[in-house]
Every structure is written in C-alpha cells, then in structure tokens.
Amino acid sequence: MVSPKQLTSLPLFHRQTIPDSYLDIMGHMNIRWYMAIFDEAAWGFFASIGMDEDYCRSQHAGGFALKQFIHYLAEVHAGETVAVRTRILGHSAKRIHFMHFMVNETTNRVSATMEVLGAHADMIIRRTTPYPPSLVARIDATLREQNQLDWNAPICGIIQP
Numbered sequence: 001m002v003s004p005k006q007l008t009s010l011p012l013f014h015r016q017t018i019p020d021s022y023l024d025i026m027g028h029m030n031i032r033w034y035m036a037i038f039d040e041a042a043w044g045f046f047a048s049i050g051m052d053e054d055y056c057r058s059q060h061a062g063g064f065a066l067k068q069f070i071h072y073l074a075e076v077h078a079g080e081t082v083a084v085r086t087r088i089l090g091h092s093a094k095r096i097h098f099m100h101f102m103v104n105e106t107t108n109r110v111s112a113t114m115e116v117l118g119a120h121a122d123m124i125i126r127r128t129t130p131y132p133p134s135l136v137a138r139i140d141a142t143l144r145e146q147n148q149l150d151w152n153a154p155i156c157g158i159i160q161p
Helices: 031-048 053-059 133-146
Strands: 012-017 061-072 081-091 095-104 109-122
Touching (some): 012 031, 031 061, 031 081, 031 095, 031 109, 081 133
Antiparallel strands (some): 061 109, 081 095, 095 109
C-alpha cells in the first residue's frame, strides 16, 4: 500500500474533521460517510480538470459515475481529521479512471481508497459524450505529471477506462 507521505505529492481536494454524528453503533465512521467524503473530493477534482459548476451549467454537461471500488483499510473515529487526495489513472474519449486516497491525518494512516470510473455526459440527452479538447488537455497534463511518481496506485484490476 502507498504511504501517507507518498500521497502528499497528489492534490488535496477535501479535508474535514469527523463529527460524532458520522459514527455508527460500532463506534467508527459509518460507510455511508466515506462515500459522502469521497463525493466532496470529486467535485474539487472535477473542477481541477475544468469541469466546474460554470462549465457544467454553460455546456449542459456533467459526469456519470459508472463504477466504484472502495477499499476500507483503517477505522476512522470522531474528532479525527481526514484528507482526500486524488490521482488520475487513465482515460478514454468519454471515460476517466481515477483514485481517491483518504488519509487519516490524526493517525497518519491511509483509511480508505476509492477507485472510480466516470464518464463525461451531455445532460440534455443524458448520454455519455467525449470530453472536449480543453478538458482532455488538462486531464493529459495531470496524468503526465502523476505518471512521473515513483509509486503505482493500488488498483483493483477490474476497472478499465
């Protein structure tokens, strides 16, 4: 598994301290909140590649989630602070493959990863469509930079762009 120190080279898209209300009967963060936190990070990630709220509204475009694979690695408790960093793994004309890494900054452990396959979408016809060249350029630039990292993402092996 990749270490929290290695992950500092990736952009940070969300950070929050876990409230008591996120805990379940077993005293740790319930799984539904992992998805909520990863979703918050996704909006920052999409904005970083040019797919922000203005783009979505003006272009009548957005994204569809196609597949997710969550790997829970270490418990998260109330009062602990987590941060989500994201790495692009690949893309095709219509799809993007990326991974979120949730780091518990309080314990300095990777708490969870979420590998995602998403698609660019035309929100009028509600179908997947190719990413426009301006977004592809930003995706490719980030992918080139992140491909220089000296570690491989711990992918599940079943998601392909």
